[in-house]
Amino acid sequence: MSVTAPLIPAEMTPPPRRRRRTSGRAGIGWLYALPTALFVLFLFILPLLLVFKMSASDWPLLGGDQGWNFPENYASAISNRFFLDSVLFTLKYTVLATILLIGLGLGLALLVQESSRWKGFLRASFLIPSALGLASASLLFYVLYSPIAGPFAELTQAWGFTFLGTPDAALWSTLFLIVWRYAGFYMLLMLVGLQGIPDEVYEAARIDGSSRWQTFRHVTIPLLKPTLALTTVLCVTGSLLAFEQFYILTKGGPDNSTITVVQLIYSVAFQGQNDLGVAGALSVIVLAALVVINIVQIRGFSRKVED
Amino acid sequence: MTRTMNRRMRRVGALVTAGVLLAGLAACSSSDPGTSAASAGPEGVDDGTSLTLWTRAPLEKQANLLVDAYNASHENQVKLTVVPNDDYVAKVGAAAGSNSLPDLFAADIVYVPNWVKQGLFQDLTANIDGLDFKDSINKGHLAAGTADGKEHVLPFVLDLSMLFWNKALATEAGLDAEAGPADLAEFAEWAKAIQGLNKPDTYGTATGLNCGGCLVFTWFPSVWAADEQVMNEEGTESLLASDTAKEIYSTWADLWKSGAVLPSSKDEAGPTWTAGFTEGKVGLMPYPATLLSSTPFDVGVSGIPSPKGGGSTFVGGDGIGVSKDSKKAAQAWNFLNWMMSEEAQVGVLAKDNDVVSRSDLATNEYSEKDPRLITINEVAGEGDTPVSLNFQEAFNSPTSPWLTLVRNAVLEGTDTVDADNDAITDVLSQ
Numbered sequence: 229m230s231v232t233a234p235l236i237p238a239e240m241t242p243p244p245r246r247r248r249r250t251s252g253r254a255g256i257g258w259l260y261a262l263p264t265a266l267f268v269l270f271l272f273i274l275p276l277l278l279v280f281k282m283s284a285s286d287w288p289l290l291g292g293d294q295g296w297n298f299p300e301n302y303a304s305a306i307s308n309r310f311f312l313d314s315v316l317f318t319l320k321y322t323v324l325a326t327i328l329l330i331g332l333g334l335g336l337a338l339l340v341q342e343s344s345r346w347k348g349f350l351r352a353s354f355l356i357p358s359a360l361g362l363a364s365a366s367l368l369f370y371v372l373y374s375p376i377a378g379p380f381a382e383l384t385q386a387w388g389f390t391f392l393g394t395p396d397a398a399l400w401s402t403l404f405l406i407v408w409r410y411a412g413f414y415m416l417l418m419l420v421g422l423q424g425i426p427d428e429v430y431e432a433a434r435i436d437g438s439s440r441w442q443t444f445r446h447v448t449i450p451l452l453k454p455t456l457a458l459t460t461v462l463c464v465t466g467s468l469l470a471f472e473q474f475y476i477l478t479k480g481g482p483d484n485s486t487i488t489v490v491q492l493i494y495s496v497a498f499q500g501q502n503d504l505g506v507a508g509a510l511s512v513i514v515l516a517a518l519v520v521i522n523i524v525q526i527r528g529f530s531r532k533v534e535d
Numbered sequence: 536m537t538r539t540m541n542r543r544m545r546r547v548g549a550l551v552t553a554g555v556l557l558a559g560l561a562a563c564s565s566s567d568p569g570t571s572a573a574s575a576g577p578e579g580v581d582d583g584t585s586l587t588l589w590t591r592a593p594l595e596k597q598a599n600l601l602v603d604a605y606n607a608s609h610e611n612q613v614k615l616t617v618v619p620n621d622d623y624v625a626k627v628g629a630a631a632g633s634n635s636l637p638d639l640f641a642a643d644i645v646y647v648p649n650w651v652k653q654g655l656f657q658d659l660t661a662n663i664d665g666l667d668f669k670d671s672i673n674k675g676h677l678a679a680g681t682a683d684g685k686e687h688v689l690p691f692v693l694d695l696s697m698l699f700w701n702k703a704l705a706t707e708a709g710l711d712a713e714a715g716p717a718d719l720a721e722f723a724e725w726a727k728a729i730q731g732l733n734k735p736d737t738y739g740t741a742t743g744l745n746c747g748g749c750l751v752f753t754w755f756p757s758v759w760a761a762d763e764q765v766m767n768e769e770g771t772e773s774l775l776a777s778d779t780a781k782e783i784y785s786t787w788a789d790l791w792k793s794g795a796v797l798p799s800s801k802d803e804a805g806p807t808w809t810a811g812f813t814e815g816k817v818g819l820m821p822y823p824a825t826l827l828s829s830t831p832f833d834v835g836v837s838g839i840p841s842p843k844g845g846g847s848t849f850v851g852g853d854g855i856g857v858s859k860d861s862k863k864a865a866q867a868w869n870f871l872n873w874m875m876s877e878e879a880q881v882g883v884l885a886k887d888n889d890v891v892s893r894s895d896l897a898t899n900e901y902s903e904k905d906p907r908l909i910t911i912n913e914v915a916g917e918g919d920t921p922v923s924l925n926f927q928e929a930f931n932s933p934t935s936p937w938l939t940l941v942r943n944a945v946l947e948g949t950d951t952v953d954a955d956n957d958a959i960t961d962v963l964s965q
Contacts, residue, residue: 289628290653310934375799376807385798393802479804479933481745483942487934498625500928500935502649504632 279515282508289502301509308496308506314487321399321488322467328407329463330456333414338444340415341422354412362409366476369405373477395485398478402486405473414459421455422448457529461522468518489514572657572857572864577665579869583610586867587637590615590691591623594641594853597692597825597889604883605873611866613639620805624927631655636858638867641691645751645926647679647854648770652924656680656687656856662868663689666875671895675850675920687856689871690892692825692884694852695915696752698722698840699812700819702833704729704737708818715837718844719757722819723786723795729818730795739795741817742787743808744942747935751921752849753821753839754941757783759919760841770923771964775940776956782842784944784952791945801946804933824911825852828888836907838914848918890915929962936962 286297305311340350357365372378373391384390391401425448433443449456471490474480480487480495487495493514497507572579590598595617602615616637618626624646630636631653642650650656663669663677663686673690680688698715705712708728716722726739743749755765761779766772774780790796797811811817815832821839838846855874857867873879880891885901890911897912923929930937940955 288653289624290631290650290655292632374807375802376810390798390802479745481804481933482802483939484934495932495934498628500925500932502624502628502927 279508279511282504283512285505285508287503287505287508289497289504297505301505302513305496305506305509305513308492308510310484310487310492311510313484314489314492317486318468318470318488321403321470322464324399324403325406325467325470326460326463328403329410329414330459332407332411333418333459334452336411336415337418337422340419351415354415356412357409358413358416360409363472363476365405365409366473369401369408370477373401392478393482395482398482398486402473402477405477406467406470410463414463417459417462418452418455421452424455425451453529457526460529461525464525465518465522468514468521572659572662572868574865577662577872579662579867579872580865581610581869582866583612584863584866586611586613586639586863586870588613588615588855588870589623589627589637589640590617590853590855591620591641591643592617593620593823594692594694594825596829597884597887598641600883600887601691601874601879604879605870609869609873611869613870627655631859634860636860638858638861638863639855639870640858641853641855642688644676644679644690644851644854644920645923645931647676647688648682648922649924649926651680651682651687651856655859657859657861657864658685658687659689659856659868659871660684660686662872666872668875668893668895671893672875673850673892673894673915675918676852676854676892679920679922680854680856688854689856689875691853691855691874693850693890693892693915695824695848695850695890695911695918696756696821696839697824697848697911697914698819698837698846699822699827699830700725700835701729701812701815701817702835704732704815704818705835708732712835715835716819716840718840719783719786719842722840723790725819726790726795727793730793737816737818738797738811739818740790740820741797741800741803741808741811742820743803743805744800744945745802745933745938746805746808747933747938748931749803749805749808750937750941751930752823752851754783755921756821756839756847756849756918757841759847760839760845761843762845766921766923766963770921770926771960773929773956773959773963775937775959776953779842781944781952784941786842788945788948792948823851824848824890827907827911834907836910838910838917846914846917848914850915850918850920923963925963925965928965929959935959 283301284296284298285301286294288294336350336354340347340354360368372380375381375384375390378384378391380391390397392398429447429451430443433447438446469490470488471494474486474488474491475494478486480491489510493507493510495501496510497504588598588602598615598617602613606612623643627636627640627642627650636655663672666672673693676688676690676693677686680686700712700715702712705725708725708731710725710728716725722740728739729737730739742753758765758775758777758779763777763779764774765780766774787796791801797817799811800808809822809826812820812822813826813830824836827834827836838848840846855871857864857871861867875893877896880893880896881899881901885891885896885899885908888901888905888908890908891897891899894912894916897915898909902908902912929935936955936958940952940959943949943951943955
């Protein structure tokens with residue numbers, strides 16, 4: 229493929245014709261960009277504008293737009309009795325999930341790369357959970373954790389604990405689900421990064437007599453930094469927006485201990501207050517926080533990569 | 536080639552513009568009132584129109600029976616959509632916002648006051664007043680759908696909470712399985728006696744301690760049975776810190792501590808709150824009467840008693856009305872009119888061991904065969920339906936202050952009922 233690829237543009241666009249057709253080519257360029265542009269416009273920019281408008285309007289779920297309500301929505305969003313708790317819980321969950329997923333993803337990738345005999349089997353078994361949608365995976369674990377229908381029902385009864393009964397148990401049970409579901413995906417990303425490191429560097433390290441740990445610490449990690457940056461950004465953003473797993477497994481319980489920010493938005497919009505205005509305001513706050521967090525992360529990583 | 540492309544693009548652009556304009560037109564026209572329900576006469580119109588109807592999953596069985604029977608005997612055809620319970624409010628809300636509600640839709644009766652106030656249902660006063668049996672229609676449901684003297688909603692399916700007991704387990708524990716417990720203290724004794732059988736995997740009682748709706752449905756009647764109220768008349772103040780209410784909490788706290796409650800009740804958020812009883816693993820519990828027909832063993836049934844005895848029930852279930860977006864109101868009324876007729880109430884609902892929503896039909900050929908149905912129909916008349924605009928947020932939502940109150944009082948054993956009750960009032964009075 230790499231051999232034939234350069235030939236095609238050369239045949240199709242002989243140099244003399246190029247100048248005459250400049251304006252037409254610009255048109256075609258726009259045409260190529262159009263589907264994406266339309267997608268972005270209708271599925272991203274318009275909904276985003278709608279959320280901004282919603283966040284500044286008195287907009288009950290069942291009543292529709294009732295006019296301007298600008299600072300009040302944001303005030304009641306922040307003074308919601310679960311606002312602070314949900315922010316703190318989301319941050320706690322994000323830190324734990326990111327450490328677990330990045331650590332395990334890297335560990336599994338190294339394992340799969342090292343082992344030769346079981347390589348295919350290991351890769352497949354780590355990756356298969358990623359083929360399942362998060363909501364389906366959550367439902368699967370809902371049954372596994374169920375003290376009535378679950379396969380561990382008798383065990384939990386005998387030992388006197390439940391998977392989702394206490395705040396800590398609910399958090400760790402959900403984290404286990406997330407690790408099970410996503411570790412394979414992060415392993416894959418790490419594998420790509422690892423395979424991008426040239427063998428020569430390792431060879432040089434070996435010739436210099438570096439130990440395994442030294443190789444890992446001073447060769448693998450620095451050269452893996454772009455991958456680590458990508459996975460961290462993905463993982464942090466994904467965890468901050470956690471919803472399905474908690475919506476299905478815990479519904480914010482027990483005793484409102486596992487409410488994430490997105491769940492709070494959902495419950496303000498659809499489970500009680502039914503106020504799209506306040507929910508919109510919360511969404512805008514989350515959006516702003518995400519933008520800031522991602523800028524900080526990307527800046528932090530790009531500086532380190534340059535070093 | 537470029538030119539044809541451009542021309543094609545212009546055509547696409549024109550299509551897009553036309554589409555946007557059409558959508559705008561459609562949005563305008565849907566705000567026009569369609570044919571009104573009243574204009575078509577008392578029977579409505581049966582002209583082969585296809586109607587859409589939404590309901591939530593817990594009432595799927597009854598809704599299917601009603602719709603099948605209607606479709607078989609009428610030109611109009613109703614297309615039923617069943618939505619999972621938890622997604623129903625969101626789905627209706629989204630449809631209401633985009634003016635795309637179905638012709639007919641049912642709503643949990645506790646949400647009806649708010650939804651009527653938001654204008655989701657058409658005014659059916661003229662039609663409902665025209666029914667010659669209007670006075671015998673379930674009053675709680677009618678009242679929930681009445682705003683400013685205008686009636687919008689009829690009872691679709693009544694779901695009553697009744698005390699159910701497993702007769703085999705009760706007899707085995709040496710209890711009088713025909714009589715049933717007379718008051719809340721006896722209820723607790725029964726639960727402990729059945730727990731005392733020490734049968735593997737069998738428990739005295741069960742409930743959903745993480746399910747606000749279940750607790751409202753099964754514990755409010757104990758307050759009503761003592762001739763007290765759970766809220767003030769406007770539904771803006773919670774009265775759930777009364778001595779009676781506190782006695783209910785302490786009874787359950789004692790049951791929980793003694794281990795007579797199914798352990799999974801602690802985290803039960805709703806989906807499987809009746810499963811233990813249906814599987815025969817639970818001795819007695821306040822239980823939805825709609826499940827009588829699908830309970831496979833012999834059960835006894837009574838009203839839910841208060842600490843002082845008596846019996847009451849939560850008249851729940853769904854009300855149904857014609858949506859604001861329906862342009863087929865006359866045809867939709869034809870379905871509602873048939874649904875209230877003896878043919879549907881007795882021939883479909885009573886036949887399936889369900890509760891009828893007309894008191895003049897409470898005693899019918901089917902209920903006479905089963906004395907339990909007569910008990911249920913009688914208690915239905917004494918039951919209550921709470922009316923409050925903020926009911927969902929205060930009681931049903933997973934983050935409701937009502938759940939906090941119950942979990943504190945029953946599971947944690949803290950002495951915070953008064954403060955937690957004030958938190959409910961704060962939400963109700965918004």
